[in-house]
Amino acid sequence: MGKGNSKLFDWINMAGFVWLAIIMLLPFLNVITLSLEPAHIAAETGVLHLFPREITFEAYISIWQYGSIQSAFMNSAFITVTGTLLAVLATGMLAYGLSHREITGMRLITYLALLTMVFKTGIMPTYMLVKHLGLIDSLWAVIIPQMLTAFNLILMKVFFEQLPKELSESARMDGCTEMGTFFRIIIPISAPIIATISLFYAVEYWNEYFTAVMFLTSVDKKPLQVLLREILIESVNEGSGADSLNLGKNMKMATAVYAIVPILFVYPFLQKHFTKGILLGAVKG
Amino acid sequence: MKKKRTLFGAIIPLLVIPIIAAGCGSSETNVGQSGESVPPAAHNQSGTGEKPVTENEYPEMDMRYMLRGTDKARSLLDLMEKKVKERWNVNLEIEMVDKNIYEEKLNVAFAAGNQADIVEIGNQSLVAEAIQNGALIPVDDIIQREPWNQMPESFFKTSSVDGKVYGLPQFRSLPETIYYRVDWAEKLNLKLPTTPDELYEFLYAMAKSDPDGDGVDNTYGFTIRPDFNETSAYFQMFLPVHVTNMGLYLDEEEGVIKSSYYLIDDMKAALAWFRRAHAEGVLDPEWILEVQSNSEDKFMTGKTGAWMKGVQWIGPRAAKIKQGNPDAEITSLPIVNGTYGANYATINSSTANVYLTNTSKDTERAKLVLEYLLSPEGTLDMAAGEEGVTFTVENGEIHWLAEGAEQYYNSGLIASIPIDVELPAPDPVLENNMERARGFRLVEDLAPYVSASEAVARRGADIKKVMEEYFSKIIIGDLELDQYDKFVEEVSGDLDAILEEVNAIYVTMN
Numbered sequence: 001m002g003k004g005n006s007k008l009f010d011w012i013n014m015a016g017f018v019w020l021a022i023i024m025l026l027p028f029l030n031v032i033t034l035s036l037e038p039a040h041i042a043a044e045t046g047v048l049h050l051f052p053r054e055i056t057f058e059a060y061i062s063i064w065q066y067g068s069i070q071s072a073f074m075n076s077a078f079i080t081v082t083g084t085l086l087a088v089l090a091t092g093m094l095a096y097g098l099s100h101r102e103i104t105g106m107r108l109i110t111y112l113a114l115l116t117m118v119f120k121t122g123i124m125p126t127y128m129l130v131k132h133l134g135l136i137d138s139l140w141a142v143i144i145p146q147m148l149t150a151f152n153l154i155l156m157k158v159f160f161e162q163l164p165k166e167l168s169e170s171a172r173m174d175g176c177t178e179m180g181t182f183f184r185i186i187i188p189i190s191a192p193i194i195a196t197i198s199l200f201y202a203v204e205y206w207n208e209y210f211t212a213v214m215f216l217t218s219v220d221k222k223p224l225q226v227l228l229r230e231i232l233i234e235s236v237n238e239g240s241g242a243d244s245l246n247l248g249k250n251m252k253m254a255t256a257v258y259a260i261v262p263i264l265f266v267y268p269f270l271q272k273h274f275t276k277g278i279l280l281g282a283v284k285g
Numbered sequence: 286m287k288k289k290r291t292l293f294g295a296i297i298p299l300l301v302i303p304i305i306a307a308g309c310g311s312s313e314t315n316v317g318q319s320g321e322s323v324p325p326a327a328h329n330q331s332g333t334g335e336k337p338v339t340e341n342e343y344p345e346m347d348m349r350y351m352l353r354g355t356d357k358a359r360s361l362l363d364l365m366e367k368k369v370k371e372r373w374n375v376n377l378e379i380e381m382v383d384k385n386i387y388e389e390k391l392n393v394a395f396a397a398g399n400q401a402d403i404v405e406i407g408n409q410s411l412v413a414e415a416i417q418n419g420a421l422i423p424v425d426d427i428i429q430r431e432p433w434n435q436m437p438e439s440f441f442k443t444s445s446v447d448g449k450v451y452g453l454p455q456f457r458s459l460p461e462t463i464y465y466r467v468d469w470a471e472k473l474n475l476k477l478p479t480t481p482d483e484l485y486e487f488l489y490a491m492a493k494s495d496p497d498g499d500g501v502d503n504t505y506g507f508t509i510r511p512d513f514n515e516t517s518a519y520f521q522m523f524l525p526v527h528v529t530n531m532g533l534y535l536d537e538e539e540g541v542i543k544s545s546y547y548l549i550d551d552m553k554a555a556l557a558w559f560r561r562a563h564a565e566g567v568l569d570p571e572w573i574l575e576v577q578s579n580s581e582d583k584f585m586t587g588k589t590g591a592w593m594k595g596v597q598w599i600g601p602r603a604a605k606i607k608q609g610n611p612d613a614e615i616t617s618l619p620i621v622n623g624t625y626g627a628n629y630a631t632i633n634s635s636t637a638n639v640y641l642t643n644t645s646k647d648t649e650r651a652k653l654v655l656e657y658l659l660s661p662e663g664t665l666d667m668a669a670g671e672e673g674v675t676f677t678v679e680n681g682e683i684h685w686l687a688e689g690a691e692q693y694y695n696s697g698l699i700a701s702i703p704i705d706v707e708l709p710a711p712d713p714v715l716e717n718n719m720e721r722a723r724g725f726r727l728v729e730d731l732a733p734y735v736s737a738s739e740a741v742a743r744r745g746a747d748i749k750k751v752m753e754e755y756f757s758k759i760i761i762g763d764l765e766l767d768q769y770d771k772f773v774e775e776v777s778g779d780l781d782a783i784l785e786e787v788n789a790i791y792v793t794m795n
Contacts, residue, residue, distance in 0.1 A: 039605065039608055040586065040608045040609025040610070041609070043585050043609070044582070044586050045579055045583055045588060062692070065692060066692070068359065123389070124393060124396060124397070127393045127394075127397050127399075128397050136399060213382065213390060214386075214390055217349065217351075217378065217380045218378065218380070219359070219379075219380075226383070230381075230383060231355070233355055233383065248578070248582070248585075248605065
């Protein structure tokens, strides 16, 4: 291929990706614009709202004034932070164990884990289990059942399998126990996969809605997503309070911004590791 | 290294603070808050006619009330929980569940034996199943007392099995009405319509006479949705009931359930009315893609001159439309008399019932709590609280004392209570709107028979789909009006089977 052709290809490529980026950014821009516009402007149909004609924060303020939004934020933060830490720990420990082929029953446990990818238990058995564990109306009911997912386990297992065996062997020769090897040797060199899995779990926990609705009963235990969904319903529900109906579309969009922005801030910090981690797991797996 | 330590130092508090804070968010805090926000005036009041008692007369017990709904003002819930605690020494927990997931949660809770003591159930099949399994407790003794004994018997029909009543009604059904732009009608000197033709002319003027005065032909008379929800007031100008739910209605003279799909001439007249509106640009051509929020937005922003909604929900809309246009005013059109009488009609029934489950350790006390929750006092407490406690009324206007309560207040909810109660403050917009609907028709509620029909469960959705397709195509002109006969031919097999079964159930149950 000539140099000219290659340049042309680059330009076409770039134009294509810019086009794709615009397509993906427009809905975001639309959501942010609508959330910042006064209700009567946001309600206008047949117009593309990409730049606010007037700016008001009434929708954001109205949502923030919901009685339980602060506690919902704290609950979501607790679920996300605690859940992610514990989930990464549990997944990492199991994956490390399963990456040692010499362990008896390793295959069986791997297959059992894989089985959960194919056959999902319905809500009923999970509910019964949570109930019998006495976790109904506890934030732990949202954290514990999601602490280990087979997909993340496989990713981590594959990553650990690629690490040179000599590392753990030399650690053992230096007197390290398996736990010591795991925490002192393996974890520090596994930043890419830990960042990747953390991101997966964090997004999952942050967005958790169904289990929270099913297992939590107290108003003060509702996580953010449940509350935001309620606010969203309020804005179209005929029996809702005056405020939510008065606002309408801008309030809906503001709830979307509230829901995505906090977790969005995590991405830039993890992106470098995230890409690397995914490639490691995928290419050599 | 120093940078890493700094980062680590920043992360640790981020991890720890939410954990500590979430750990502190127990319900005890709220009880404390409620204690501060509710003055002693609320003490020892009973809306149920029961003699007030002190906490000492009852041993303490927990109780849960689960209902469809969204977050309410904490101060209002605190007030209710405090009253229940003071009167019956019950620690009441009110759980509001997203309506889209409510039934699933209820089902799972019942199956796991973890149902709340008091629950709202909208699904008739679940009610029947729960009663059969002994999971619900009859409340016949409650309905002997006021105000329940003042209600029509039909309000208890959906919650009755074998002569026993199991549920108390939460809301009554009110008709959908056609809201319109009063300022536009006045500007165009329009006479309020009383017949289908007059309504057409009225909407035509809204579309064609530049009611917004911007010199551009950019308005429409009205819009509808392709699922034909919120179109009842138009269809009922020609038909006994709305076309959704297979057009089933009770022919009271013959005592037989029929389908309005078989009233071929009337149905064609209705479709011809819509078809003309579409062809002449009275009906917004985008209606075929309409969703609920869009149709509301179009009315709110002056794209359409009329829109349909429940008569009681006008208040927030009247306020909302003024935000964009302070001169805009809305209310409902008066009743249009059609072939079968008033075009505003609704079922003669309650729309949501609340039941007592067998979970409660003290059934009698649970009944007292249930009675309070659904009494005028309890309903008002949930909607607005108590005068002097959560709000005051000055010069006919509500001033909120409870923080955030105004955010949730909707007088339409109080108007929906099955018992007539006075609003906390006069609401001329709502009252005027309710007046416009005066004289609406009440039709028999067929839900108990329809929900018990397996044929409906099997074939109802298919009929609905075919109906939507044919009706849409006829209205937009893709099919000739005579193609309605083909629609009838197509659905008659399933429809006949449904009518046969539903009528058999009707006979058995009556």
